Amino acid sequence: MVSVIGAGAWGSAIFYAISQKIETVITSRRKRNIEKFVSLEKALKNEYIIIAIASQSIKDFLETNKEKIKDKKILIASKGIDNKTNKFLNEIFEEYVDRNNLAFLSGPSFAKEVKENKPTALVIASQNEKLADKFSTFFPKFIKIYKSNDVIGVEVAGAYKNVIAIASGICEGLNLGNNAKAALIARGLVEMDRFGEFFGASKDTFLGVAGAGDLFLTANSTMSRNYRVGLNLAKGKTLDDILKELKEVAEGVYTTKAIYNIATKKGIYTPIANEVYKIIYERKKVKDSLRDLLS
Numbered sequence: 001m002v003s004v005i006g007a008g009a010w011g012s013a014i015f016y017a018i019s020q021k022i023e024t025v026i027t028s029r030r031k032r033n034i035e036k037f038v039s040l041e042k043a044l045k046n047e048y049i050i051i052a053i054a055s056q057s058i059k060d061f062l063e064t065n066k067e068k069i070k071d072k073k074i075l076i077a078s079k080g081i082d083n084k085t086n087k088f089l090n091e092i093f094e095e096y097v098d099r100n101n102l103a104f105l106s107g108p109s110f111a112k113e114v115k116e117n118k119p120t121a122l123v124i125a126s127q128n129e130k131l132a133d134k135f136s137t138f139f140p141k142f143i144k145i146y147k148s149n150d151v152i153g154v155e156v157a158g159a160y161k162n163v164i165a166i167a168s169g170i171c172e173g174l175n176l177g178n179n180a181k182a183a184l185i186a187r188g189l190v191e192m193d194r195f196g197e198f199f200g201a202s203k204d205t206f207l208g209v210a211g212a213g214d215l216f217l218t219a220n221s222t223m224s225r226n227y228r229v230g231l232n233l234a235k236g237k238t239l240d241d242i243l244k245e246l247k248e249v250a251e252g253v254y255t256t257k258a259i260y261n262i263a264t265k266k267g268i269y270t271p272i273a274n275e276v277y278k279i280i281y282e283r284k285k286v287k288d289s290l291r292d293l294l295s
């Protein structure tokens with residue numbers, strides 16, 4: 001039996017999908033009135049755990065549940081970089097769980113389409129190929145799973161694409177045109193690859209579903225929360241109002257700060273993330289930012 005932790009959009013979509021193949025329970029911080037919803041205590045009794053909670057809450061979650069989580073086999077489905085510690089999720093998890101018990105799920109996957117059984121391709125990255133294989137058997141046929149041993153690359157790709165999606169939404173909101181958006185997304189792919197390779201990631205990862213695939217999906221659709229953040233920032237809405245209206249997490253808002261902090265400290269050239277950071281955290285005028293960037 002498998003436990004999904006997080007009954008938000010993505011956790012509930014994963015729960016829906018894998019329940020078609022294997023007995024699964026789900027739990028979340030806020031109780032849901034859905035069949036198979038169980039207490040966190042009960043969920044943590046299962047050997048295989050899938051975590052799909054907001055990235056910025058993961059450190060506290062692990063610290064609170066460290067005794068119950070330490071021997072579990074975990075698939076992390078969250079996409080982000082912790083902006084309090086500026087650590088990647090694998091670094092945080094490895095403080096509590098052996099890396100051979102960790103795998104990371106990423107790729108182009110709007111929760112809504114997964115819930116509609118639409119064809120989806122994802123990647124599971126782990127240092128432990130057998131664990132990646134095991135987790136891949138939980139997924140139904142409409143979800144094609146690729147395997148990778150490039151944990152950092154898959155993590156960076158899934159996290160960084162959210163920042164580029166915000167920038168792409170701003171581009172759309174400023175009505176800069178399709179040429180500009182295509183240039184921005186292409187440069188965004190180069191930027192996330194540059195950032196990832198600094199930490200040993202493989203370029204191939206950024207050419208695959210976790211990188212280019214998820215970036216093209218998220219940076220071109222109003223189904224993306226991050227894209228909608230950018231769109232609405234360009235239209236003059238305040239970030240508070242945008243997030244209140246979203247009612248769901250927009251991970252790029254928080255990952256932007258982590259990338260800016262890391263890139264500044266390590267001297268990595270991340271112009272798009274820097275612009276998004278200045279708009280969100282330094283209140284830089286949107287109309288002045290991306291045009292500079294594209295000039």
Ligand SMILES: NC(=O)C1=CN([C@@H]2O[C@H](COP(=O)(O)OP(=O)(O)OC[C@H]3O[C@@H](n4cnc5c(N)ncnc54)[C@H](OP(=O)(O)O)[C@@H]3O)[C@@H](O)[C@H]2O)C=CC1
Nearest residue numbers: 006007008009010028029030053054057078079111248249
């Ligand atoms: N939505 C999508 O299409 C996809 C999302 N993802 C990723 O999945 C992750 C979850 O996002 P998603 O489900 O979409 O967003 P939602 O906003 O719908 O859900 C957020 C989840 O995080 C939980 N959460 C938030 N804060 C805390 C906290 N302090 N402690 C414990 N749990 C907390 C929520 O619990 P509760 O609701 O019970 O409070 C909820 O389960 C993100 O990293 C996202 O990038 C990945 C692929 C696709």
Ligand SMILES: O=C(CO)COP(=O)(O)O
Nearest residue numbers: 107108109110224225226
């Ligand atoms: O990660 C996702 C699709 O792969 C969901 O994107 P958003 O978080 O921008 O909605």
